[in-house]
Amino acid sequence: MMVLITYDVNTITDGGKKRLRQVAKQCVNSGQRVQNSVFECLVDPTQFAQLKHRLEKIIDKETDSLRYYFLGNNWKNRVEHVGAKSVVDPEGPLII
Amino acid sequence: MMVLITYDVNTITDGGKKRLRQVAKQCVNSGQRVQNSVFECLVDPTQFAQLKHRLEKIIDKETDSLRYYFLGNNWKNRVEHVGAKSVVDPEGPLII
Numbered sequence: 001m002m003v004l005i006t007y008d009v010n011t012i013t014d015g016g017k018k019r020l021r022q023v024a025k026q027c028v029n030s031g032q033r034v035q036n037s038v039f040e041c042l043v044d045p046t047q048f049a050q051l052k053h054r055l056e057k058i059i060d061k062e063t064d065s066l067r068y069y070f071l072g073n074n075w076k077n078r079v080e081h082v083g084a085k086s087v088v089d090p091e092g093p094l095i096i
Numbered sequence: 097m098m099v100l101i102t103y104d105v106n107t108i109t110d111g112g113k114k115r116l117r118q119v120a121k122q123c124v125n126s127g128q129r130v131q132n133s134v135f136e137c138l139v140d141p142t143q144f145a146q147l148k149h150r151l152e153k154i155i156d157k158e159t160d161s162l163r164y165y166f167l168g169n170n171w172k173n174r175v176e177h178v179g180a181k182s183v184v185d186p187e188g189p190l191i192i
Contacts (some may be wrong), residue, residue: 037133081163084161
């Protein structure tokens, strides 16, 4: 299933920048970064539970906002992109 | 239908900050801002077409990224929030 993860943190502080880097690192291991604080993660329910657990250990719940959007398996019909930084289809063929 | 709109622009420049303000203003007229560059807009297809047209006139397609996620009518089951800034249900009762 595709889970869209959006993360809001004030990156003016060094702590915030560090948390964003850590969140990005975890998400990129399970998907890809499509915008600065937006990640598309193709995971199964167990992988999602593990990822969620890791992310919620990183963030500061008093100041940071983390949202999950469950786009399901039919997610390709739910996404449209305009402008810079179009992204790779994680389920498409891998051409080496 | 619920459309999630995520917007990525480098707000270090004054032009970028201005575009983010303009995008936010358009989206907030049709929904709410749930994170700095993430907006949930409850719109019908005609309203969405109009909103999309306005947004794409604002952004700089060479540098900015705009993504639409169509969450459908069953969107409440697709969203989970953790941390700061929980938001109001736009379809919930309005208590004055």
